[in-house]
Amino acid sequence: MNDMSNKWIGKSTIRPDGAEKVTGRAAYAADTNMPGMIWGKVLRSPHPHARIISINTTKAEAHPGVKAVVTHKDLVDFPLDKSVMLGIQDMRWMCRNIMAREKVLFHGHPIAAIAAISEKVAAEALQLIEVEYEVLPWVIDAEDAIKPDAPILHDFVKFDGKPSNIAGKLEHKLGDIEKGFAEADVVIERRFRTAPVHQGYIETHACLVSVADGKATVWSSSQGQFMVRAMCSYLTGLPQSDIRAIPAEIGGGFGGKTIVYLEPVALLLAKKSGRPVKMVMTREEVMRATGPTSGSFSTIKIGAKKDGTLVAAQGTFYLQAGALPGSPIRGAAGCAFAPYNIANVHSQGFDVVSNRSKVAAYRAPGAPIGAYGVECVLDEVAEKLGMDPLALRLKNAAEEGTKAAHGPVFPRIGLKETIEAAMAHPHYSAPLGPNQGRGVASGFWFNAGGESSAQVNITEDGNVAVTTGHPDIGGSRASIANITAELLGIDYKRVSVLIGDTATIGYSNLTGGSRVLFASAMVVTQSSEKVITQLKERAAKIWKIDPEAVIWDNGEARPAGANAGQFPPLSLKDIAAKASETGGPIGAGVQLNTTGAEGGFATHICDVEVDPELGTVKVLRYTSFQDVGRAVHPAYVEGQMQGGAAQGIGWALNEEYIYNAKGQVDNPAFLDYRMPVCSDLPMLDAVMLEIPNPKHPQGVRGVGEVPLVPPLGAISNAMYRATHKRFYALPMSPPRVLEKLDQAAE
Amino acid sequence: MSKMHVSTTINGEPMEFLCEAHDSMLDALRGPLGLTGAKEGCGTGDCGACSITVDGRLICACLMLAVESEGKSLSTIEGMSQGGDLHPLQRKFLEMAALQCGICTPGVLIAAKSLLEKNPDPTETEVRFGLAGNLCRCTGYDKIVRAVLETAAEMRGAA
Numbered sequence: 001m002n003d004m005s006n007k008w009i010g011k012s013t014i015r016p017d018g019a020e021k022v023t024g025r026a027a028y029a030a031d032t033n034m035p036g037m038i039w040g041k042v043l044r045s046p047h048p049h050a051r052i053i054s055i056n057t058t059k060a061e062a063h064p065g066v067k068a069v070v071t072h073k074d075l076v077d078f079p080l081d082k083s084v085m086l087g088i089q090d091m092r093w094m095c096r097n098i099m100a101r102e103k104v105l106f107h108g109h110p111i112a113a114i115a116a117i118s119e120k121v122a123a124e125a126l127q128l129i130e131v132e133y134e135v136l137p138w139v140i141d142a143e144d145a146i147k148p149d150a151p152i153l154h155d156f157v158k159f160d161g162k163p164s165n166i167a168g169k170l171e172h173k174l175g176d177i178e179k180g181f182a183e184a185d186v187v188i189e190r191r192f193r194t195a196p197v198h199q200g201y202i203e204t205h206a207c208l209v210s211v212a213d214g215k216a217t218v219w220s221s222s223q224g225q226f227m228v229r230a231m232c233s234y235l236t237g238l239p240q241s242d243i244r245a246i247p248a249e250i251g252g253g254f255g256g257k258t259i260v261y262l263e264p265v266a267l268l269l270a271k272k273s274g275r276p277v278k279m280v281m282t283r284e285e286v287m288r289a290t291g292p293t294s295g296s297f298s299t300i301k302i303g304a305k306k307d308g309t310l311v312a313a314q315g316t317f318y319l320q321a322g323a324l325p326g327s328p329i330r331g332a333a334g335c336a337f338a339p340y341n342i343a344n345v346h347s348q349g350f351d352v353v354s355n356r357s358k359v360a361a362y363r364a365p366g367a368p369i370g371a372y373g374v375e376c377v378l379d380e381v382a383e384k385l386g387m388d389p390l391a392l393r394l395k396n397a398a399e400e401g402t403k404a405a406h407g408p409v410f411p412r413i414g415l416k417e418t419i420e421a422a423m424a425h426p427h428y429s430a431p432l433g434p435n436q437g438r439g440v441a442s443g444f445w446f447n448a449g450g451e452s453s454a455q456v457n458i459t460e461d462g463n464v465a466v467t468t469g470h471p472d473i474g475g476s477r478a479s480i481a482n483i484t485a486e487l488l489g490i491d492y493k494r495v496s497v498l499i500g501d502t503a504t505i506g507y508s509n510l511t512g513g514s515r516v517l518f519a520s521a522m523v524v525t526q527s528s529e530k531v532i533t534q535l536k537e538r539a540a541k542i543w544k545i546d547p548e549a550v551i552w553d554n555g556e557a558r559p560a561g562a563n564a565g566q567f568p569p570l571s572l573k574d575i576a577a578k579a580s581e582t583g584g585p586i587g588a589g590v591q592l593n594t595t596g597a598e599g600g601f602a603t604h605i606c607d608v609e610v611d612p613e614l615g616t617v618k619v620l621r622y623t624s625f626q627d628v629g630r631a632v633h634p635a636y637v638e639g640q641m642q643g644g645a646a647q648g649i650g651w652a653l654n655e656e657y658i659y660n661a662k663g664q665v666d667n668p669a670f671l672d673y674r675m676p677v678c679s680d681l682p683m684l685d686a687v688m689l690e691i692p693n694p695k696h697p698q699g700v701r702g703v704g705e706v707p708l709v710p711p712l713g714a715i716s717n718a719m720y721r722a723t724h725k726r727f728y729a730l731p732m733s734p735p736r737v738l739e740k741l742d743q744a745a746e
Numbered sequence: 747m748s749k750m751h752v753s754t755t756i757n758g759e760p761m762e763f764l765c766e767a768h769d770s771m772l773d774a775l776r777g778p779l780g781l782t783g784a785k786e787g788c789g790t791g792d793c794g795a796c797s798i799t800v801d802g803r804l805i806c807a808c809l810m811l812a813v814e815s816e817g818k819s820l821s822t823i824e825g826m827s828q829g830g831d832l833h834p835l836q837r838k839f840l841e842m843a844a845l846q847c848g849i850c851t852p853g854v855l856i857a858a859k860s861l862l863e864k865n866p867d868p869t870e871t872e873v874r875f876g877l878a879g880n881l882c883r884c885t886g887y888d889k890i891v892r893a894v895l896e897t898a899a900e901m902r903g904a905a
Contacts (some may be wrong), residue, residue, distance in 0.1 A: 021848030022836040024783020024823035028849060031782040120766075200883045201796055202787040203849040251785070251849025252883050283788040370852050474846040474884060633844035639885055643846065646886030670792035670881060677870075678887040679878040 012635035015478035029221035045104035049138035066106035067273035093324035105323030106290030142320035168351035180312025180344025184303025195236035195656035196295035203251020224510035255361030287668035291360025331366025334406035342683030346404035364705035375441035375713025414627025414691030415601035437721025443709025447702035448513030453506030462573030469508025475636030489555035514702030526722035530588035596695030615734035629701025648711020757825025773867035783823035794880030797853035823852035846884035
């Protein structure tokens with residue numbers, strides 16, 4: 001949809017918060033200070049698994065400069081036998097994740113926290129806390145954790161009636177899987193492994209909390225100030241009305257900041273000490289103790305007819321949850337086969353706990369893991385049938401009316417368009433040299449709606465101030481400015497967009513699920529429409545005519561119908577100047593639980609070159625094709641596509657945690673946790689296809705997460721074409737590539 | 747131990763501050779000097795979010811001791827725009843959407859400025875290696891590289 005009548009929607013305008021960010025003035029969580037502020041630090045477990053016998057904080061409390069000490073005893077206890085859910089988070093796990101209770105469950109697990117007059121004094125005092133442990137056997141990898149003799153992390157977790165490290169199961173079924181495979185001419189079954197990878201946000205977790213007279217103010221970097229308020233309330237016992245959570249600018253999250261680590265601890269330290277408390281994690285703490293996404297092992301089996309029709313697909317996904325339950329099995333098992341119209345599907349996911357930090361959301365949680373194996377097996381099916389891999393996907397692509405195994409019947413979706421665009425693109429037919437290969441893959445993400453609030457106010461001088469409730473992680477304020485300016489018919493520069501705190505805007509759910517623009521555009525649109533109604537009423541009052549006889553056109557009220565041309569038009573500025581006389585301030589707010597978010601699809605093409613001597617892999621060319629619904633701000637939509645591709649390249653080729661024999665992470669720094677740097681990558685071409693979501697006023701679908709779904713499969717398939725070896729495990733780092741190249745020809 | 751007194755020049759202005767012997771330049775900038783534009787992403791010189799120049803040389807402020815700035819001339823992101831005017835790189839980053847979350851942006855801009863001062867006509871590869879010490883997790887670097895190349899062309903045209 002490229003409606004050229006739009007003045008601002010579809011234009012890459014300058015973001016409202018841009019100047020502050022390029023001048024270093026934007027305030028991120030660690031940039032805020034307060035008078036009288038002291039520093040909080042966390043004591044972390046030296047063991048991957050141990051029972052806590054006792055914690056003695058007496059000496060630490062007596063240390064000069066120490067102002068408060070907190071352990072699990074200061075947090076609200078959520079008994080193990082009763083689930084208390086906040087969104088998708090179980091407070092039983094959350095309270096134990098931020099402060100170990102009965103046991104420490106991973107190396108780096110918080111066990112106590114101290115607030116002192118300086119970071120140095122706090123760090124010294126941490127050494128004075130005496131903890132007696134009963135060290136227990138531990139298990140790091142999910143595959144080991146489900147073996148019969150594996151150490152059990154949680155006695156209360158049962159699977160098939162027995163204590164187990166399998167904490168949950170999810171299953172989707174469609175048709176008759178046995179019958180489907182019986183009809184197939186070709187059946188391919190493979191096993192896959194992926195390493196856990198970190199979201200890799202450059203800003204470490206940080207917060208500043210002040211408690212005065214029982215009222216708490218929390219400044220922090222998160223993907224949701226309302227999530228911060230709720231979690232602080234649940235975990236400290238303070239009512240939500242006594243907690244104000246202020247969203248700092250957020251320096252990247254990618255899902256990893258949809259939960260809290262520090263805020264409730266800092267709140268308790270601030271309450272106990274009577275001083276504002278600042279806490280900032282080191283990178284090492286981030287790598288040891290904040291959520292990566294799951295590692296996985298999975299089995300994929302796909303059956304096809306000779307003509308390429310997919311008739312049966314089975315997937316079994318084991319996802320590592322970390323120390324406490326809650327891996328994204330829904331994303332893995334639900335998204336894996338969603339791009340294809342397959343009559344018989346059986347997809348199941350298992351949630352496996354082990355002694356490593358609890359996973360957190362990471363961009364389309366679980367979906368890249370699900371898609372990875374499926375897209376690799378499809379490549380083998382295409383090869384066996386002698387079909388072009390994109391032609392195989394196109395033949396089986398889901399479309400409007402397709403019933404997905406995870407439940408819905410798709411409305412109008414744009415997967416076919418992404419595949420057709422990829423097939424027609426010059427990249428797909430460009431020549432390749434020696435040791436080079438090209439791979440393709442498609443992918444799906446659910447996208448999401450949910451609660452959003454907005455307030456649109458007309459300033460006294462006739463400009464516009466919009467407030468929404470979602471931390472802006474990648475340019476959402478710019479899109480909100482475009483939409484508001486479009487609806488009101490004014491220059492986008494006259495619209496300011498602010499992110500409200502929990503005291504100044506209504507409840508708004510997390511920045512996550514690719515939901516922010518989908519949901520906030522809905523409430524901003526409805527608020528703007530109410531404002532336009534008010535503006536017409538004010539003009540009618542000034543002209544003393546019926547409001548029905550006024551239209552709003554291109555930023556002005558005009559008399560219409562019988563009154564057309566009777567009065568000169570009134571601009572926003574004219575009406576604002578007379579607001580007091582015509583009824584008072586002009587503005588409107590809307591709060592909704594939005595629905596109608598529809599799935600997003602993408603198809604990627606990747607070219608790699610492998611150095612057979614070094615095992616290094618260079619991505620030569622990368623092109624993403626995505627149904628973006630409506631690109632309200634095209635440059636930031638492209639940015640999402642490019643950023644997702646880059647993260648996928650890191651996941652596929654290099655990123656992994658290396659654990660030593662003591663169950664500790666050996667690479668908790670950016671030097672050897674190897675994310676892509678600028679010289680690792682080529683330009684990342686992004687082709688946006690706009691198939692509007694029929695259930696959204698601007699056609700928005702959500703764009704942020706789909707881009708991370710296809711890369712793992714696309715890169716693996718490219719590696720096969722370059723090396724003639726199939727890779728079944730990630731990352732395809734130089735030692736793994738050399739090992740594979742040294743194997744005898746398959 | 748009492749604190750140490752340091753006299754230095756930051757963004758052309760004389761500055762004095764007190765620090766501990768072990769404080770990094772980044773600690774001093776973000777602490778007593780109140781210049782929080784440089785960010786700590788790692789503290790180990792791997793991410794470049796604290797990039798500054800010292801006597802014209804690009805460094806990570808987290809790897810320099812604060813006392814080493816005595817008598818030196820430092821440039822930080824806070825000095826990049828002149829008066830109310832953004833530097834051409836800052837302007838181009840906004841126009842071309844070369845930032846998303848923005849946490850790496852101050853460091854990337856300092857590194858890019860340093861690169862263009864040494865090499866006003868870099869190739870794409872030279873820009874990529876010039877910025878290889880600055881991690882960005884949001885953008886995939888595409889728009890950053892394009893913005894630097896375009897600014898370089900513009901600045902050459904204006905010179």
